[in-house]
Amino acid sequence: MQNQSPIIEVDELLIIAGNPNLRIFDVRTGPVAKSDYQKKHLENAVFVDLNSDLAAIGHPKNGGRHPLPKFENFIKTLGRLGINKDSRVVIYDDKNGANAAARFWWMLRAVGHNNVQVLNGGLQFAENQNYPLSSLDDSYPGTEYISDYEDWQLPQIRMVDVKKATQDSDAVIVDVREAPRYQGITEPIDLVAGHIPNAKNFPFIDNLDENGLFKSREALRNLYSELFEDYDKNKITFHCGSGVTACHSLLALDYAGFDIPNLYVGSWSEWSRNGL
Known part of the structure; x- marks a missing residue:
C-alpha cells in the first residue's frame, strides 16, 4: 500500500464506508474533546485520546509535552482499538488534520502500517459534505496487532x-x-x-x-x-x-x-x- 495517497477525500470515504476492514478514528483534542465526540462524530468513528493513546505524558523537560509511548505499548493500543494489519485506517480531527490526526498517521506509518490516511478537511468539511454523523460511543472489536518491527521505523532526532x-x-x-x-x-x-x-x-x-x-x-x-x-x-x-x-x-x-x-x-x- 506504499503508493496509496496519505490523504483521503470525503467522497472517497463515503464509497468505502461499508468496508468491514475500515477503521475510522476521531482524534480531536482539548478538555472537551471526548464530550464533543459524544455529541457528534462521523458515523462509526472511534475516539482516540492524544494524551493517553498517542503519548506517554511525563515531565516536558524530558521528551516534551507529547513524547511517544513505548513501541510495545502503542502496539497494544492498536489491538485494543480494533486495528490489525489488514485494517484500512482513516483518521480525522477538527483542525484540518493539524492536530492529532497527522500524529496518529505518523505513528502508524512508523510501526509499518501503510494503509492509513488522513481525511482532507477533517470533521467540519465532512459535515459540510453531508457525511453521516452519529452520537453513539462507537468501538471496534479488540484484536491483536502483530508488527514486523520492534521499534519505530520513521526517522527521529533527539x-x-x-x-x-x-x-x-x-x-x-x-x-x-x-x-x-x-x-x-x-x-x-x-x-x-x-x-x-x-x-x-x-x-x-x-x-x-x-x-x-x-x-x-x-x-x-x-x-x-x-x-x-x-x-x-x-x-x-x-x-x-x-x-x-x-x-x-x-x-x-x-x-x-x-x-x-x-x-x-x-x-x-x-x-x-x-x-x-
Missing part, C-alpha cells in the same frame, strides 16, 4: 542531535509553528517564547488552501522543493511545540512525494525547558 544540527551548515531545522510563536512574540503554551537557534519557519498552515484543504501535490512540491534540493534528507528535521503539529507537515511532504524527514518529537516544549 535533543542532543538537534543541538549539533544548530551548528551544522549542512543541516536544517524546520519550525512549523505559527510565525508569532517562532518569532517569540507570543507563546500560549510553553514557558519560554522563541525558537531553536538557526531554525527556519515553515508554518504548517501553509500546507492548506483558503478552504482548509491540503494544497495540491504540485503546490506542495513547489513550496518545499527548495528546502529538499538544498539539503540531504537525513539532515532535515521538522518540529513544532510538542511533536504533534509537525506531523501535519510530514504528511504534506509525503503527499507531495518527498521522503519523510526527521521528526524531533520533543520539539520546543522540551528544548525550551533545557536552557539551550
Whole structure:
C-alpha cells in the first residue's frame, strides 16, 4: 500500500464506508474533546485520546509535552482499538488534520502500517459534505496487532542531535509553528517564547488552501522543493511545540512525494525547558 495517497477525500470515504476492514478514528483534542465526540462524530468513528493513546505524558523537560509511548505499548493500543494489519485506517480531527490526526498517521506509518490516511478537511468539511454523523460511543472489536518491527521505523532526532544540527551548515531545522510563536512574540503554551537557534519557519498552515484543504501535490512540491534540493534528507528535521503539529507537515511532504524527514518529537516544549 506504499503508493496509496496519505490523504483521503470525503467522497472517497463515503464509497468505502461499508468496508468491514475500515477503521475510522476521531482524534480531536482539548478538555472537551471526548464530550464533543459524544455529541457528534462521523458515523462509526472511534475516539482516540492524544494524551493517553498517542503519548506517554511525563515531565516536558524530558521528551516534551507529547513524547511517544513505548513501541510495545502503542502496539497494544492498536489491538485494543480494533486495528490489525489488514485494517484500512482513516483518521480525522477538527483542525484540518493539524492536530492529532497527522500524529496518529505518523505513528502508524512508523510501526509499518501503510494503509492509513488522513481525511482532507477533517470533521467540519465532512459535515459540510453531508457525511453521516452519529452520537453513539462507537468501538471496534479488540484484536491483536502483530508488527514486523520492534521499534519505530520513521526517522527521529533527539535533543542532543538537534543541538549539533544548530551548528551544522549542512543541516536544517524546520519550525512549523505559527510565525508569532517562532518569532517569540507570543507563546500560549510553553514557558519560554522563541525558537531553536538557526531554525527556519515553515508554518504548517501553509500546507492548506483558503478552504482548509491540503494544497495540491504540485503546490506542495513547489513550496518545499527548495528546502529538499538544498539539503540531504537525513539532515532535515521538522518540529513544532510538542511533536504533534509537525506531523501535519510530514504528511504534506509525503503527499507531495518527498521522503519523510526527521521528526524531533520533543520539539520546543522540551528544548525550551533545557536552557539551550
